[in-house]
Amino acid sequence: MKQSRERVVAVYLVETPYSLEHTAGILAGEQSTGTFTAVPGETDDLKREFGAVVEGIRPLEIVDVPSLPGASVPAGHSGGYRRGEVRISFPLHNFGPSIPNLMTAVAGNLYELQELSGLRLLDLELPEAFVRAYRGPRFGIEGTRELCGVSGRPIIGTIVKPSVGLPMEALGRLITELALSGLDFIKDDELNADPPYAPFALKVETVMDAVRRAADRTGKQVMYAFNITGDMDQMRRNHDQVVQSGGSCVMASINSIGFTALTELSRYSEVPIHGHRNQWGMLTRCPQLGMDFRVYQKLARLAGADHIHVNGLRSKFYESDQSVIHSIRSCLTPLGDSRLPMPVISSGQWAGTAVDTYAATGTVDVMHLAGGGILAHPDGPTAGVKSMKLGWEAAVKGESLAEYAARHPVLQRAVDKFGAKS
């Protein structure tokens, strides 16, 4: 019997007190035909057809201290813990094109093995048949641009604050002000979905009323991402409310609902899904555990996220700028022939970060969200939005922020206020 052709490749960062070869073999066995001991029925034919295969091992450094607790050590262990990059391939027919069963196959119990003192899923290479089975973003960059009426520059947006407790009248006034400022996009805070103190139907009515009135004056309807994160029936109900009221976007906290609920929502939704990645730090901040964003964004886009949060340069979070840049690039790397999701840049953003972001990524296919960078502009939100657009203009024209600001007072005022902080 020949080895199955369509295969998924998982790339791991491994740390182990054993040899890398021995450990890679255990990973492959544990997650396919093997168990901790030979069992009847595990024939050579079965292994050939269903076995996972170690495709490559790249040794890295040796460290003195194990990164994670609970690793066993071989007899006569000298104390070193070997790190290496291990590539393992799995026959697709072991689990089929299914995100949940893929995750059980490539991750499963591996994080708990005694043979490992570190394990991180670095990448997943998925065959066409897998990608085709999930349609991915239904709107993505193109569909979102169309709905927003924005081309050639990023979609500029902001977040409703305070995130919790804002009375309806105050929300209505805020949305009116923001919608009149020329913004393309406004989102609910992730902390605010469908709380008892602010019934969702009333929120939608209040927001859409403000959005429509502003559109009557400006000729442009701002896209509002309503946070519908919740149980499945609640998400469907709230999605329907948004669509019936003429809304053009829903938002979901991806890790709160999980990839399976996201897939289900994507199959149901008539508008783009704004994917928030809160709780992502839990899966990635320990460098020898969890997974890289490369893997995460592939799963999120396959499941149907049209927009995916990636933090921003010089943000309030622990993540390095280099990592943010990698995240933006990974969202914009094709995955089969599915639509590209729009990376969402946020946290500590203002006109100045536009220049650096473009310099590092060379793309305008992003959503750029700023809270204070727009609302706290000395001349108000309308000036704040203008300064953001000017920041991107400077970036695309290859001009320095200082030069462009010297010719555009609205940008200069932003530089004066926010420039020192960056």
Place this chain on the structure above:
Amino acid sequence: MKQSRERVVAVYLVETPYSLEHTAGILAGEQSTGTFTAVPGETDDLKREFGAVVEGIRPLEIVDVPSLPGASVPAGHSGGYRRGEVRISFPLHNFGPSIPNLMTAVAGNLYELQELSGLRLLDLELPEAFVRAYRGPRFGIEGTRELCGVSGRPIIGTIVKPSVGLPMEALGRLITELALSGLDFIKDDELNADPPYAPFALKVETVMDAVRRAADRTGKQVMYAFNITGDMDQMRRNHDQVVQSGGSCVMASINSIGFTALTELSRYSEVPIHGHRNQWGMLTRCPQLGMDFRVYQKLARLAGADHIHVNGLRSKFYESDQSVIHSIRSCLTPLGDSRLPMPVISSGQWAGTAVDTYAATGTVDVMHLAGGGILAHPDGPTAGVKSMKLGWEAAVKGESLAEYAARHPVLQRAVDKFGAKS
């Protein structure tokens, strides 16, 4: 305005280069009314009604090296990283009784904050109103016992191996042999759900045919947990297939599908849900990140898991026996008036581990799964099952394994074969 009465308390293990008081304040602000800077509308009234409150701080050790990368340090930082247990309460009305929105509130972006070099969610205390909104396990211990016809002792089970690639005829023969052995429970491997090489409908037919034939001879129908892990529509379809064929249990990989899909499945399912926790290591193995099992099992049972995997004593995994014992106890701790889920003990189990498990937990309300410990008994699976039951008899009677084995040859044979390994 008075402080809202119904509150959720989250208990964190924190590590920070700043003071614990300062850091606790940031956690509370970030996840309720605050953002990184004061915004208009964040009034004192709003803070009183919606603000999270630091309820207590218990300082722990100070360490020299930060556990996680990317933490900022205050000016003049001496180099120490303070650890402490921090209790923060959130008004329930900020998010309502909703698992996904609870998680965004109590975890959210906290894992990514620069002010932290470690953050672990240790516990969640949920008000009655929250617990009532989710009905929890629909069957739990009681309903599972009834379906299995087992009382006064653990439910004894095993796992189909090889996990991947077993031809249908071989599967049928294996199930017949296992069902005739007196086992109460058999489960699919988590790696085997609905793969292209073994159509689910055919698997159900094959398994249920063997189960029914065996029941005709033994008078007892073994409970088979069919792994229906998959996308939502696939899970519903496969659940229906199981129920229509007279099956009495479905299985789902909780982390593969997420809590929201589990909630949806629980509202749909007519049989108990066997909750497998593969990928759990990713969320818990780094001691200064992720969450404790105490939190995880609360969420899993609220979402409707009837059985929850907890590893086993002396398993092949990194987890300590003490941690496994804590996990069993936490599943058996009441949560409002919802049904108790059944802890599932597995990995490296045999008759001998029964004695130690009972000594440590004092309960028989567990499912005890053994692969080799049953199938590899020198006198075959029937003897293997008998030895497991005898192990629990000895445990409950307070007799030592050696004494009881001396009087029961079937147990003695198990001790001779598996005793040295433990």
